[in-house]
Amino acid sequence: MSAEHSVENTLKQAVLRLQESGSDSPSLDAAVLLCHALDKPRSFLLTWPEKILEDKQLNDFEQILQRRLNGEPVAYIIGEREFWSLPLHVSPSTLIPRPDTERLVEIALDKALQTSGDILDLGTGTGAIAIALASELPQHKVWGVDLKPEAQQLASANAQRLGFINTEFRAGSWFEPLDAGTQFALIVSNPPYIEKTDPHLSQGDVRFEPLSALVAEDNGLADIKHIAKHAPAYLLAGGWLMFEHGYDQGAAVRNILSSLGYHQVETFKDYGDNDRVTIGCWQPEK
Structure with a gap:
């Protein structure tokens, strides 16, 4: 794997694609989705920007990123939204x-x-x-x-x-x-x-x-x-x-x-x- 697939570069590319798709919060969307794909907290992205992602991690991220590029809400993709500082599970029925x-x-x-x-x-x-x-x-x-x-x-x-x-x-x-x-x-x-x-x-x-x-x-x-x-x-x-x-x-x-x-x-x-x-x-x- 090359540095092209580092956390930092993967995030940058995702932000650019989300900007082009019209997302009103591309940086936040990319970070939340990448954390979800990696099953890591937001601090991981800042602490390990040079870490190279594995093929499965890249594939998992690409799948959910594509859903967001198609307009699907981040909350439905990751199944959660914070409200009143409480992490609530959400679904397309609500x-x-x-x-x-x-x-x-x-x-x-x-x-x-x-x-x-x-x-x-x-x-x-x-x-x-x-x-x-x-x-x-x-x-x-x-x-x-x-x-x-x-x-x-x-x-x-x-x-x-x-x-x-x-x-x-x-x-x-x-x-x-x-x-x-x-x-x-x-x-x-x-x-x-x-x-x-x-x-x-x-x-x-x-x-x-x-x-x-x-x-x-x-x-x-x-x-x-x-x-x-x-x-x-x-x-x-x-x-x-x-x-x-x-x-x-x-x-x-x-x-x-x-x-x-x-x-x-x-x-x-x-x-x-x-x-x-x-x-x-x-x-x-x-």
């Missing part, structure tokens, strides 16, 4: 957890710390939101519901692998799998909220993600309306409902919650200064 969703977790934590009731995450996917909350709130039980049994199983496996026993995951449509009379201090959701004609659906990583977890009818608001309408039956008095939603949906979601009788309705911005999370408090009339 959305890939994104940094903006950590804003929902932050706001939920602020409200949850003032309560003692259970928490519900609707459309839990990988379990990212539920597990992040469970990690910070060991005194609370956190429930997660997802329509897809494979997502529910993945979320359960993530929680079990990470050792969070204060979680429970069920499969079914929104509130359907919950026992009658179950009530929560906090209901959170990152539901489908993209309009089906949105051009972003044909771009980037989103092309590989399940449409059922992305797209909603009624200009992307159908699922938010459904959850907001039925949530009062599952909220304790003074409980909070909160949604992640699209950058241009803040006013619409505030209107939905206000029209249904929620109080203290407010929209919070994400790290990019876009409307991202809207909340409302349920106070039943006496």
Whole structure:
């Protein structure tokens, strides 16, 4: 093997190819994929740049690099994505957890710390939101519901692998799998909220993600309306409902919650200064 196949040169060539393919993070993609192929930590790439790779290592790397060059998300290729500093297993049956969703977790934590009731995450996917909350709130039980049994199983496996026993995951449509009379201090959701004609659906990583977890009818608001309408039956008095939603949906979601009788309705911005999370408090009339 020549120096051409050293860690350093292999990485450089991969970065160039990823740049040409249009990756918006070619250096990071190349490093993560090479570490995965070598089964080594990132520090290995810095410590051993001159190390010559074996044929099998090169072949393994080329196979997964080709998948990324074809546009497949890195998270699906390596089967993992970090969220809230937690390594979560992911699969093509679920959305890939994104940094903006950590804003929902932050706001939920602020409200949850003032309560003692259970928490519900609707459309839990990988379990990212539920597990992040469970990690910070060991005194609370956190429930997660997802329509897809494979997502529910993945979320359960993530929680079990990470050792969070204060979680429970069920499969079914929104509130359907919950026992009658179950009530929560906090209901959170990152539901489908993209309009089906949105051009972003044909771009980037989103092309590989399940449409059922992305797209909603009624200009992307159908699922938010459904959850907001039925949530009062599952909220304790003074409980909070909160949604992640699209950058241009803040006013619409505030209107939905206000029209249904929620109080203290407010929209919070994400790290990019876009409307991202809207909340409302349920106070039943006496």
